[in-house]
Amino acid sequence: MIAKVIVDVAVNQTDRVFDYLVPAEFEDAIVPGMRVNVSFGPRKVQGFVLATDDHTDYDRGKLKPLAELIDLYPPLTEELLELSKWIKDDTLSFHISVLKSMLPAAMRAKYQKKLSLKSPEILNELPLSLQQFFKDDKEIENWDEWRKQANDEDKKQMMKAVKDGVLSVTPLVMTNETKKKQMVVFTEKTSQELAQASETLTARAEKQKKLLAYFSENLATHEKIPLVQLLDRAGVSRQTVQEMVKKGLLIKAEQVVDRDPYEGRTFEQSQPLTLMDEQQQALDPILSSLLEERHETFLLRGVTGSGKTEIYLQAIDYALKKGKEAIVLVPEISLTPQMVTRFKGRFGSRVAVLHSALSKGEKYDEWLKIREGKVDVAVGARSAIFAPFENLGIVIIDEEHETSYKQEEVPRYHARQVAIKRGQFYNCPVILGSATPSLESYARAQKGVYHLLTMEKRVNDVQMPQVSLVDMREELRNGNRSMFSNQLLSAIQDRKDKQEQTVLFLNRRGYSTFIMCRDCGYVAECPHCDISLTYHRSNQSLQCHYCGHIETIPSICPECSSDSIRFFGTGTQKVEEEILKIFPEIRVIRMDVDTTRRKGSHEKLLQQFGEGKGDILLGTQMIAKGLDFPNITLVGVLAADSMLHLPDFRSSERTFQLLTQVSGRAGRHEKTGEVLVQTYTPDHYSIMDVKSHDYLSFFDKEMNIRKQGGYPPYYFLVIIHVSDEQLDRVVSVTEKITGFLKNHLSTETMIYGPVASAIPRIKDRYRYQCMIKYKVEPKLTETLQEVIKTYQGEMARTGLAITIDTNPYMML
DNA sequence: AGCACGCCGACT
DNA sequence: GTCGGCGTGCTC
Numbered sequence: 058m059i060a061k062v063i064v065d066v067a068v069n070q071t072d073r074v075f076d077y078l079v080p081a082e083f084e085d086a087i088v089p090g091m092r093v094n095v096s097f098g099p100r101k102v103q104g105f106v107l108a109t110d111d112h113t114d115y116d117r118g119k120l121k122p123l124a125e126l127i128d129l130y131p132p133l134t135e136e137l138l139e140l141s142k143w144i145k146d147d148t149l150s151f152h153i154s155v156l157k158s159m160l161p162a163a164m165r166a167k168y169q170k171k172l173s174l175k176s177p178e179i180l181n182e183l184p185l186s187l188q189q190f191f192k193d194d195k196e197i198e199n200w201d202e203w204r205k206q207a208n209d210e211d212k213k214q215m216m217k218a219v220k221d222g223v224l225s226v227t228p229l230v231m232t233n234e235t236k237k238k239q240m241v242v243f244t245e246k247t248s249q250e251l252a253q254a255s256e257t258l259t260a261r262a263e264k265q266k267k268l269l270a271y272f273s274e275n276l277a278t279h280e281k282i283p284l285v286q287l288l289d290r291a292g293v294s295r296q297t298v299q300e301m302v303k304k305g306l307l308i309k310a311e312q313v314v315d316r317d318p319y320e321g322r323t324f325e326q327s328q329p330l331t332l333m334d335e336q337q338q339a340l341d342p343i344l345s346s347l348l349e350e351r352h353e354t355f356l357l358r359g360v361t362g363s364g365k366t367e368i369y370l371q372a373i374d375y376a377l378k379k380g381k382e383a384i385v386l387v388p389e390i391s392l393t394p395q396m397v398t399r400f401k402g403r404f405g406s407r408v409a410v411l412h413s414a415l416s417k418g419e420k421y422d423e424w425l426k427i428r429e430g431k432v433d434v435a436v437g438a439r440s441a442i443f444a445p446f447e448n449l450g451i452v453i454i455d456e457e458h459e460t461s462y463k464q465e466e467v468p469r470y471h472a473r474q475v476a477i478k479r480g481q482f483y484n485c486p487v488i489l490g491s492a493t494p495s496l497e498s499y500a501r502a503q504k505g506v507y508h509l510l511t512m513e514k515r516v517n518d519v520q521m522p523q524v525s526l527v528d529m530r531e532e533l534r535n536g537n538r539s540m541f542s543n544q545l546l547s548a549i550q551d552r553k554d555k556q557e558q559t560v561l562f563l564n565r566r567g568y569s570t571f572i573m574c575r576d577c578g579y580v581a582e583c584p585h586c587d588i589s590l591t592y593h594r595s596n597q598s599l600q601c602h603y604c605g606h607i608e609t610i611p612s613i614c615p616e617c618s619s620d621s622i623r624f625f626g627t628g629t630q631k632v633e634e635e636i637l638k639i640f641p642e643i644r645v646i647r648m649d650v651d652t653t654r655r656k657g658s659h660e661k662l663l664q665q666f667g668e669g670k671g672d673i674l675l676g677t678q679m680i681a682k683g684l685d686f687p688n689i690t691l692v693g694v695l696a697a698d699s700m701l702h703l704p705d706f707r708s709s710e711r712t713f714q715l716l717t718q719v720s721g722r723a724g725r726h727e728k729t730g731e732v733l734v735q736t737y738t739p740d741h742y743s744i745m746d747v748k749s750h751d752y753l754s755f756f757d758k759e760m761n762i763r764k765q766g767g768y769p770p771y772y773f774l775v776i777i778h779v780s781d782e783q784l785d786r787v788v789s790v791t792e793k794i795t796g797f798l799k800n801h802l803s804t805e806t807m808i809y810g811p812v813a814s815a816i817p818r819i820k821d822r823y824r825y826q827c828m829i830k831y832k833v834e835p836k837l838t839e840t841l842q843e844v845i846k847t848y849q850g851e852m853a854r855t856g857l858a859i860t861i862d863t864n865p866y867m868m869l
Numbered sequence: 870a871g872c873a874c875g876c877c878g879a880c881t
Numbered sequence: 882g883t884c885g886g887c888g889t890g891c892t893c
Contacts (some may be wrong), residue, residue, distance in 0.1 A: 062893080066870055075893040097871055098892035115893055853870080854888085 058083050058112050060123055062104040062756070064097050064168055067151045068249065069849045071097075074114045075104075077123040078387040090131030090138055092166075094124045094230055103166040104232050107138060119182045127232075130334065132160055132428065134447055143478060146301065149841055150468035158468055159443040165233045171227045172197035172215070182223050184214045191224075200226060236660050240284035242298060244307050245313055248273035264297045269306065281312065283734065315424045318415050324401040330367050330376065336379035339510040343372045347451065354477055356457070356502040358489040359512035361721025362519060365490045366396075370403050372488065373434060374744050380414070382433040383451020386472055389413050389438040394660045395685060400436050407854040409442070411437030413657055418592060419734040428752050437466060442472045442479070449483040450623045452476045456682065457489035457498055458714055460707075463866040471864060473498075492721065492752075494713040496763065499756055500770040515725075522692070522723040522730030524748045526739040540627055540635060545693050547735050549636075552691045553643060553768055557728065559691040560684075562674045562719045563629055564699045570626035572599060574614035579622075581611070592624050595651070604820040613745075614868045629675055632695065636673065648676035651812040670830055681718045687726035693717055697736040697744055704815045705868040706768045709743040712754050716747040767807060767830050768866075775829040775841070778814065781857045784823045790857065794844055801840045806831040815868065822856070 088539040141155045173196040197203045212866040218224045255269045271291035346353045359365045373383040409423040409432040426432045428445045435444035462472040480487040525705035527542040570592040572581045581590045583601035590599035614622045629649045666674045724730020724774040747754035779791045791811030798808050810827030
């Protein structure tokens with residue numbers, strides 16, 4: 058038997074199957090989708106079995122046998138293997154990169170080199186300084202790691218010893234998919250036997266008697282108790298337990314436990330809510346698609362607070378009743394406790410949550426529950442789209458317009474496309490939900506490619522919040538130079554008086570604190586990147602967000618020696634300070650990367666706010682979504698247009714989506730909500746349409762602009778990034794690529810470039826790009842592959858880097 | 870990617 | 882005469 062294997066060597070030349078002989082002992086066990094260890098050239102690597110058959114085009118006599126099977130059970134299903142082929146073609150990634158990204162991080166191979174003494178008796182052949190590392194059978198577990206922290210002399214000696222054959226290097230392939238283990242204690246004796254044993258103990262053995270008594274009173278024979286728990290409950294020490302183990306009365310053992318990240322938390326069981334007419338009308342077509350086992354993509358556009366989640370829940374419930382499984386994708390930042398609680402509350406322990414805040418091990422455990430069929434709902438961020446279900450009944454993508462569904466590293470897949478592929482395979486519906494659908498999706502729904510479902514009303518006929526625009530130019534003219542308009546200040550005061558809550562939203566994107574000289578206009582910039590340095594208050598430094606360069610804050614301008622050098626821009630910390638200056642008695646809960654870094658702090662802050670322990674919730678992106686507190690009646694947006702002018706054709710769309718999203722936080726229940734949007738461009742359509750809650754109007758205007766500019770959804774995009782330390786090479790390579798594309802692609806396709814990227818230099822590397830806009834281009838993949846092939850040698854030898862992004866989201 | 874093979878310069 | 886530089890090519 059022959060196995061077709063994709064090896065874990067991510068380069069162009071090895072991006073194809075390699076044939077291996079399957080040793081007779083593995084023939085019955087081997088299944089496509091399993092990981093295997095194979096020798097590949099002179100080394101050992103991991104690989105994935107794509108298929109097994111009896112055929113090979115290679116010289117049979119030269120085939121190597123595969124070394125070992127890693128899995129008892131294939132982590133990837135046949136369907137996921139097929140899917141991986143489509144993704145690698147679509148995104149021009151290496152097959153191995155796609156396969157690896159389908160698995161939880163804990164299962165991805167780690168390669169290390171172990172350094173050990175050839176034989177123990179030659180220890181004294183080593184230089185004296187190195188002997189400490191190898192005496193008493195010691196070894197260096199991770200040679201690459203060791204080299205990073207060792208001094209040069211030791212390193213040199215060590216390498217010489219390897220060369221002289223005193224030390225040997227053993228390559229290891231490993232993973233860390235270990236399940237959590239805990240020590241448990243149990244007894245094989247009956248309680249009578251324990252009581253008898255207790256009497257034979259001396260009078261001084263008080264603790265031992267106590268321990269035995271605890272066992273005979275509380276635990277049945279063979280019943281296991283975790284060691285930590287036992288110590289706590291019986292009130293004895295480890296030594297006492299150890300003593301009893303020695304005497305053969307108790308037995309200690311290691312046991313694998315299921316790590317449940319939500320252990321110990323109870324979720325109140327929720328029942329399906331009665332749907333409003335509009336909701337029912339949206340749900341019905343989904344249910345019939347489920348009933349008829351027909352693939353269909355639905356675009357559910359429902360205004361904020363229209364009850365989309367309830368529709369998801371009921372659709373899933375229906376799928377589960379048919380014995381099928383469900384995947385729910387939620388944007389990373391909105392994987393809030395509130396969302397998890399709703400799913401856990403309805404489906405209880407049938408839900409696995411793949412949360413970015415979980416540890417590698419916890420994620421692996423959740424993944425395993427899916428693979429082993431212990432759960433039938435997976436809720437998670439982007440990568441949860443690869444949940445290894447085998448009888449998928451429905452896929453839901455909440456906040457479908459979110460850009461985080463596009464992976465920005467290789468493989469650059471979009472979860473929406475992957476979801477539809479899986480839906481087609483399983484003949485099941487895919488639901489894309491959003492209050493502000495992406496232009497791509499809504500255009501498809503209009504064309505009838507997706508089935509459009511609309512909900513214009515909020516649940517219980519709650520009114521949409523009143524949105525007012527505050528013209529900050531006007532404020533400036535009236536002498537208000539602060540970041541708060543008078544209107545916003547009095548509204549905050551008003552809520553404080555009424556004991557209602559306020560959400561203040563600061564959009565940090567394209568808006569950071571930088572340092573500038575007021576006399577000569579000097580701006581502190583990174584010496585390695587073409588970008589200004591950001592002021593970090595916590596350690597009083599200037600940092601580059603792209604390369605991590607840190608420097609101290611100059612007290613005088615390095616250019617003109619003036620001392621009027623100062624900070625510009627606004628951060629959440631600054632806003633908090635300013636608020637407290639104006640309203641010293643107001644309680645502000647600030648949520649940003651700094652205050653939510655610690656695990657669980659996100660949740661904690663929201664809980665505090667929910668309990669009314671704060672008057673104002675101040676934050677960035679992360680507060681825009683999903684929060685639902687009845688007492689929020691005011692939402693203030695400090696700088697609505699801060700990202701409107703980013704060099705990205707989606708900036709208007711993002712502005713509209715984000716503002717609509719934050720506005721939706723206000724007045725979701727009995728109390729009506731008010732939204733104040735501060736802006737310097739109040740007549741921009743993306744801001745005006747937020748005021749009138751008019752998605753369709755925004756859609757039409759934006760579509761027009763996309764049509765004129767030749768952007769999606771009218772055209773498809775591909776961006777080719779080229780970077781290198783030498784500017785002339787970047788330019789010439791990009792030029793050649795552009796020319797090549799012009800010669801090989803159809804005449805209707807537009808090719809732009811070479812142009813410098815929006816940030817022309819990062820980490821001392823120059824960056825150029827070339828953009829392709831096309832409608833139909835059957836030769837695209839082939840042509841792009843040709844480009845990669847042409848430069849693969851140069852990329853391997855030198856620092857030249859070329860990356861291709863099909864359907865890019867990051868234009869920078 | 871790694872690693873071996875292989876063909877030209879400065880050294881015991 | 883040999884050690885070692887890194888260009889080239891292969892890995893079932």
